Amino acid sequence: MNDTTTTRPEIVPQGASGRRPSRRVLLAALAAIAVLAALGIYLWRQHGASDPNTAFALSGNVDVHQVELAFRVSGRIAAVNVQEGDTVRTGQVLAELDPVPFRTDVDSAKADLAQAQAQLDKSRRGFRVEEIAQARANVAQRAADLENARVTLKRQEQLVAAGLVTHQQIDDAQARVHMSEAALAAAREQLALELRGSRIEDIEAQEALLAAARARLEKTQTALADATLLAPSNGIISVRARELGAIVQAGQTVYTLTLNDPVWIRAYVPQPRLGRIKPGMRVAVTTDSMPGRHYQGTVGFISPEAEFTPKTVQTEQVRDDLVYRIRVIANDPDNVFRQGMPVTVLIAAAPAPAH
Numbered sequence: 001m002n003d004t005t006t007t008r009p010e011i012v013p014q015g016a017s018g019r020r021p022s023r024r025v026l027l028a029a030l031a032a033i034a035v036l037a038a039l040g041i042y043l044w045r046q047h048g049a050s051d052p053n054t055a056f057a058l059s060g061n062v063d064v065h066q067v068e069l070a071f072r073v074s075g076r077i078a079a080v081n082v083q084e085g086d087t088v089r090t091g092q093v094l095a096e097l098d099p100v101p102f103r104t105d106v107d108s109a110k111a112d113l114a115q116a117q118a119q120l121d122k123s124r125r126g127f128r129v130e131e132i133a134q135a136r137a138n139v140a141q142r143a144a145d146l147e148n149a150r151v152t153l154k155r156q157e158q159l160v161a162a163g164l165v166t167h168q169q170i171d172d173a174q175a176r177v178h179m180s181e182a183a184l185a186a187a188r189e190q191l192a193l194e195l196r197g198s199r200i201e202d203i204e205a206q207e208a209l210l211a212a213a214r215a216r217l218e219k220t221q222t223a224l225a226d227a228t229l230l231a232p233s234n235g236i237i238s239v240r241a242r243e244l245g246a247i248v249q250a251g252q253t254v255y256t257l258t259l260n261d262p263v264w265i266r267a268y269v270p271q272p273r274l275g276r277i278k279p280g281m282r283v284a285v286t287t288d289s290m291p292g293r294h295y296q297g298t299v300g301f302i303s304p305e306a307e308f309t310p311k312t313v314q315t316e317q318v319r320d321d322l323v324y325r326i327r328v329i330a331n332d333p334d335n336v337f338r339q340g341m342p343v344t345v346l347i348a349a350a351p352a353p354a355h
Contacts, residue, residue, distance in 0.1 A: 055349040056276075060267030060328065064339040066238065069255040070248075071097060072226040077246050077254075084240050088231040088257070095229040095242075095254055102224040109217035116213040120206040135191040142187040146180035153177050235259045263330045263337045265297065267345045268323040276347060277302060277326060284346040285330045287337070297330035297345065 075097035153173040239256035285295040303325040
């Protein structure tokens with residue numbers, strides 16, 4: 001008995017040629033799609049992207065500012081009050097130098113000031129009654145000495161003819177008269193000076209010395225105040241460069257303070273979009289570390305100068321490649337922005353014109 005085998009017909013996919021598409025056809029189709037996509041992007045750039053009313057985004061980076069904090073005077077660190085990572089407030093005491101040398105200078109300057117003040121007061125008041133009386137008595141004494149010297153000279157001149165005195169004795173008597181006259185003149189000048197009081201030039205000189213002493217006191221008091229290092233503004237201590245007991249010179253960094261309020265963001269706007277950016281306009285800022293979270297910001301600065309070469313352009317295509325730096329001042333209530341962090345600045349669509 002013969003077995004009969006039934007053969008089923010093979011099902012062939014239906015197509016234009018009745019065969020599967022070749023690899024060459026697939027590559028051509030992909031190339032056509034790529035060309036259409038590139039054409040669409042080009043058309044969007046020429047029409048949609050240049051539309052001044054559409055919303056757009058700018059890429060930027062957080063540009064945190066830092067301050068190197070140091071003492072204005074030299075000395076030994078006696079206290080360091082904050083650590084790296086601590087949040088500080090304006091006016092907070094961060095570190096202190098040993099105040100003993102500065103206080104000693106202040107005390108010495110106060111003593112010099114008191115002495116200068118006393119000298120000025122004395123010059124302004126003039127001489128006391130007792131000093132004037134003493135000057136009068138000195139004049140009277142010098143006058144008596146002169147009278148006595150003259151009498152002695154006259155007597156010896158009468159005896160010289162009789163040979164009872166020598167010519168040397170006469171010369172000595174005359175010298176005493178001259179000395180007594182000079183002493184009397186000096187005593188009278190001193191009395192007149194005390195009666196008139198201090199000269200205006202002497203008073204002005206004392207006033208100048210007093211002003212110099214007062215300036216030295218203010219300088220020492222300033223140095224004492226500078227021995228305390230205060231936070232100039234709110235921020236975070238990012239570096240603590242010196243430790244307790246270290247001897248520091250004026251200007252040597254003790255702390256590095258990072259200013260995180262407000263946060264500055266540096267971004268670049270292309271030349272075709274420059275007309276949409278205005279100082280003071282509100283923007284939104286996003287970051288990858290907080291997806292979906294928008295932070296409020298304000299445009300604070302627009303550079304007046306284009307960046308990236310060429311500076312001088314000849315075609316519209318090259319002009320589109322120019323960008324302008326802008327600064328956005330952003331709020332950071334979550335304390336997430338860090339130096340150099342990439343962010344996105346969102347510019348809202350322009351409002352539709354009223355009809």
